Amino acid sequence: MSNKLLEVKNLKKTFGGLKAVDIENLSFNxxxxxxVIGPNGAGKTTFFDLVSRFQQQDIGEIYFKDKKITKSQPYKVSRLGLIRTFQLTKVFDRMTVLENLMFSGSSIKNDSFFQSIISTSSSKKYEKGLKDKAFEIMKDLNIEKMSESYARELSGGQKKLLELGRSLMKNPELLMLDEPLAGVNPKLAEDLLEKIKNLSDQGITILMVEHNIEAVMKISERVVVLAEGQVIAEGSPQDVRNNNKVIEAYLGTADE
Ligand SMILES: Nc1ncnc2c1ncn2[C@@H]1O[C@H](COP(=O)(O)OP(=O)(O)OP(=O)(O)O)[C@@H](O)[C@H]1O
Ligand SMILES: [Mg+2]
Known part of the structure; x- marks a missing residue:
């Protein structure tokens, strides 16, 4: 077995005439x-969309755990352990925090979810397992006190925590976070960053898109820089910080 968890080859996606993603070869250990950093519109979210199968590439191959997932459905790659969050959180506003978590962890996905799991004793056991897991995660993320709050009552930062929690309910092997710190107050951002670091220490492979460069430099082992859909640099935070192409890419957008 190779040490690569995710690999893409010749991956391309265009919108109209615009090359949103144009990556020859990129892998993650x-x-x-x-x-993954880069100016606005660099193709970071589109790259996440392609890998997690929420969008179809024009051409290219994607491998996760040495399996070709080039044409897989999103739920299939999610079952394999590739879990992503969204730049704009997708929590269920009309469910409580606990319900959001249990729903994400459940393998039953329909409207009668809650009715269906309270009916039999084996489903009761299943529900208990989900609930315990949800509380463990809430505790870990410091949101237990909000278990009965509706998601719509949460602040932007708390929603980000809930979204992270929902991902954790799915047992990620590869966790792809799209701007986990965006719109989060500085104190909570620091906590979140610490949590992300802990998850990494627990053995979860993490791929994070983030504009907060200070945070990126602090916790990343490797940084990949995208600009106009292409990888323009990769390496240690230090390497990337001093890379002229990277500096140019950022200054270029600042001037516009
Ligand atoms: N569904 C779409 N239809 C048309 N163009 C799109 C679509 N999604 C993305 N794009 C374009 O593709 C390019 C890459 O967008 P993408 O959202 O991947 O960038 P990003 O690096 O995530 O940016 P940001 O940092 O602002 O989130 C942009 O020019 C964007 O306008
Ligand atoms: Mg984006």
């Missing part, structure tokens, strides 16, 4: 915490 097991247990590594990698950040």
């Amino acid at each position: 097991k247990n590594e915490l990698t950040s």
Whole structure:
């Protein structure tokens, strides 16, 4: 077995005439915490969409755990352990925090979810397992006190925590976080960053898109820089910080 958890080859996606993603070869190692950075519109979210199968590429191959997932459905790659969060959180506003978590962890996905799991004794056991797991995660993320709050009552930062919690309910091997710190107050951002670091220490491979460069430099083992859909640099935080192409890419957008 190789040490690569995720690999893409010749991956391309265009919108109209615009090359959103144009990557020749890029791979991510097991247990590594990698950040993907780049100016607005660089193709970071589109890259996440392609890998997690929420969008179909024009051409290219994607491998996860040495399995070709090039044409897989999102739920299939999620079952394999590739879990992503969204730049705009997708929590269920009309469910409580606990319900959000249990729903995410459940393998039953329909409207009668709650009715269906309270009916039999084996389903009661299943529900108990989900609930215990949800409380463990809430405790870990310091949101237990909010278990009965509706998601719509949470602040932007708390929603980000809930979204992270929902991902954890799915037992990620590869956790892809799209701007986990965006819109989060500085104190909570620091906590979140610490949590992400802990998850990495627990053996979850993490791929994080983030504009907070200070945070990126602090916790990443490797940084990949995208600009106009292409990888323009990769390496240690230090390497990337001093890379002229990277500096140019950022200054270029600041001037516009
Ligand atoms: N569904 C779409 N239809 C048309 N164009 C799109 C679509 N999604 C993304 N794009 C374009 O593709 C390019 C890459 O967008 P993407 O959202 O991947 O960038 P990003 O690096 O995530 O940016 P940001 O940092 O602002 O989130 C942008 O020019 C964007 O306008
Ligand atoms: Mg984005």
